[in-house]
Amino acid sequence: MLELKNVHTSYGRIQALKGISIQVFPGEIVAMIGANGAGKSTTLMATSGVLPIDSGEIFYKGRAIHGTPPEKLPPMGLCQVPEGRRIFPRLTVDENLALGAFYRRDRTEIEADFETVYGLFPILKDRRRQHGGTLSGGEQQMLAIGRALMSRPQVLLLDEPSLGLAPLIVQKIFDIINDINTTRGTTILLVEQNANLALQTARRGYVLETGRIIMEDRADALMHNPEIRKAYLGE
Numbered sequence: 369m370l371e372l373k374n375v376h377t378s379y380g381r382i383q384a385l386k387g388i389s390i391q392v393f394p395g396e397i398v399a400m401i402g403a404n405g406a407g408k409s410t411t412l413m414a415t416s417g418v419l420p421i422d423s424g425e426i427f428y429k430g431r432a433i434h435g436t437p438p439e440k441l442p443p444m445g446l447c448q449v450p451e452g453r454r455i456f457p458r459l460t461v462d463e464n465l466a467l468g469a470f471y472r473r474d475r476t477e478i479e480a481d482f483e484t485v486y487g488l489f490p491i492l493k494d495r496r497r498q499h500g501g502t503l504s505g506g507e508q509q510m511l512a513i514g515r516a517l518m519s520r521p522q523v524l525l526l527d528e529p530s531l532g533l534a535p536l537i538v539q540k541i542f543d544i545i546n547d548i549n550t551t552r553g554t555t556i557l558l559v560e561q562n563a564n565l566a567l568q569t570a571r572r573g574y575v576l577e578t579g580r581i582i583m584e585d586r587a588d589a590l591m592h593n594p595e596i597r598k599a600y601l602g603e
């Protein structure tokens with residue numbers, strides 16, 4: 369579904385990605401773990417076209433997408449939920465969700481998707497006329513995921529969905545992430561600081577360190593790897 373080949377990216381003179389290669393197969397949840405500043409968010413931003421790459425290649429369903437303007441990717445089925453949610457605080461919940469379907473013209477199906485998203489997140493339905501900025505952190509994360517679902521993604525890039533949220537809410541959000549993957553078959557590339565949570569959720573994982581991949585394996589193997597346990601799982 370998705371492949372990054374030897375991707376390099378920089379912020380001015382800071383080289384953030386130094387040759388990242390990742391493969392994500394249809395229907396998988398793949399996690400990227402690593403310390404602060406390892407390059408996880410940068411990898412997602414490069415994939416979604418928000419950040420230009422210096423060299424390397426990015427393929428989505430076999431088609432090269434590096435250099436494609438970011439707004440062209442959701443209509444193709446590739447959608448990012450950015451770190452820190454980035455919902456529109458002065459727009460209502462309804463309006464935020466509608467923006468996720470900005471390019472679609474199939475009104476009846478859009479209406480059906482509103483109901484699906486409100487079915488997944490009933491709290492958002494209760495708050496549908498409320499401004500996004502007045503929602504709690506967890507509700508904003510739900511709204512950001514809901515907005516992405518309104519584009520009917522085939523691949524979802526999720527950046528730190530647990531960031532700043534209480535454990536109970538995090539669990540709820542991860543249950544829904546799993547549900548989206550199993551019931552819709554949506555492929556997910558997940559970035560998480562919380563390596564435990566990420567590896568419990570994912571099938572495979574990549575470990576990033578200072579812009580490079582230092583290890584890749586099945587998630588359960590990474591979880592049992594003593595080096596990973598020591599460095600990332602708090603042992």
Ligand code: ATP
Nearest residue numbers: 379382384402403404405406407408409410411561
């Ligand atoms: P975190 O979980 O803290 O977001 P991360 O693994 O997602 O970590 P990135 O945010 O991708 O890491 O950062 C990778 C590197 O790029 C870091 O060295 C960071 O300081 C640098 N960087 C990120 N954003 C910028 C920016 N806008 N300008 C300059 N350097 C940046």
